[in-house]
Amino acid sequence: MLNDNTKLLGNPLVQFMMLTSPKLLKNFPYFDKIFHAAIKNSNNVTEFLDHQIAEHRKRFSVEGEPEEATNYVQAFLMEMNKREKNGDVGNFTIKQLLDMCNDLWNAGQETTATTTNFGILYIMTHPVTQQKIQAEIDRVVGSERKVSLNDRPNLPYTNAVCNETQRLCNLLPQNLLHRTTKDIFINGYKIKKGTSIVPQISCVLFDQKTFPNPETFEPERFLDETGKLKRVDEFIPFSIRPSDPNQTLEKINGLAVQPPPFKCNVERRIPIIH
Numbered sequence: 232m233l234n235d236n237t238k239l240l241g242n243p244l245v246q247f248m249m250l251t252s253p254k255l256l257k258n259f260p261y262f263d264k265i266f267h268a269a270i271k272n273s274n275n276v277t278e279f280l281d282h283q284i285a286e287h288r289k290r291f292s293v294e295g296e297p298e299e300a301t302n303y304v305q306a307f308l309m310e311m312n313k314r315e316k317n318g319d320v321g322n323f324t325i326k327q328l329l330d331m332c333n334d335l336w337n338a339g340q341e342t343t344a345t346t347t348n349f350g351i352l353y354i355m356t357h358p359v360t361q362q363k364i365q366a367e368i369d370r371v372v373g374s375e376r377k378v379s380l381n382d383r384p385n386l387p388y389t390n391a392v393c394n395e396t397q398r399l400c401n402l403l404p405q406n407l408l409h410r411t412t413k414d415i416f417i418n419g420y421k422i423k424k425g426t427s428i429v430p431q432i433s434c435v436l437f438d439q440k441t442f443p444n445p446e447t448f449e450p451e452r453f454l455d456e457t458g459k460l461k462r463v464d465e466f467i468p469f470s471i472r473p474s475d476p477n478q479t480l481e482k483i484n485g486l487a488v489q490p491p492p493f494k495c496n497v498e499r500r501i502p503i504i505h
């Protein structure tokens with residue numbers, strides 16, 4: 232469902248509609264089919280999430296609340312119930328929960344899974360990279376425990392591979408719509424306050440000056456001469472917008488790219504570590 236969502240919303244026709252006038256264009260032949268398919272699929276995701284939330288609520292009413300929440304929906308519902316008893320739910324409503332789940336699923340799950348997909352594909356097609364990551368992980372982590380966030384500073388090559396994967400896969404080439412909050416000048420052109428803009432992350436991630444041979448997979452570009460991870464300001468796969476907690480999270484709509492389907496042979500090297 233999420234894959235289809237990404238494919239449909241990433242379709243150039245849908246993007247064109249969204250950037251121009253969906254309300255008008257959806258009535259034109261050629262656009263109408265893809266528009267309705269995109270809406271239908273998006274509604275399917277929402278219905279699925281709605282159903283999951285309803286199931287959680289049903290379980291609460293039969294079994295009562297657990298002592299401790301084991302997932303986000305449970306935690307949200309428990310807080311909502313507590314606030315209902317106190318007579319002030321605030322933002323803890325079912326609609327809010329549904330929107331949050333939609334955000335986490337569409338904006339969070341799909342992006343992360345697809346980036347991982349690209350990463351596996353790049354590593355498969357660059358066996359030397361694969362060997363280097365393995366050697367680094369074997370040296371730093373070993374095979375007796377799981378890798379943890381604390382290992383991150385000690386895994387520069389692995390980090391460089393993650394960065395290069397995000398740069399090259401260019402997951403959100405189209406980015407999301409924004410609006411200028413004041414008049415600005417770019418290269419002598421005036422862009423008026425209130426203009427709709429779509430910042431192009433790709434132009435930065437594929438800029439020859441910062442990333443020579445931008446189309447090739449070269450994790451080393453993120454390492455300095457001593458092998459340490461380099462900070463590269465132009466590495467902006469998450470865009471550069473300052474975060475503003477008052478802004479709504481509702482507009483994420485996944486204009487993301489996906490790799491073509493591929494087969495990958497995964498073999499266990501060590502026993503499962505719990």
Ligand code: HEM
Binds near residue numbers: 472
């Ligand atoms: C590889 C992973 C990811 C990439 C490349 C990515 C990239 C982006 C980009 C480029 C934007 C647009 C920023 C802008 O408007 O300037 C965005 C927005 C957003 N992302 Fe991600 N993201 C990723 C993972 C996640 C995760 C894990 C979550 C949530 C857990 C998430 C939640 C969101 C939300 C809610 C927005 C919309 C923010 C808003 O409209 O104000 N993203 N992301």
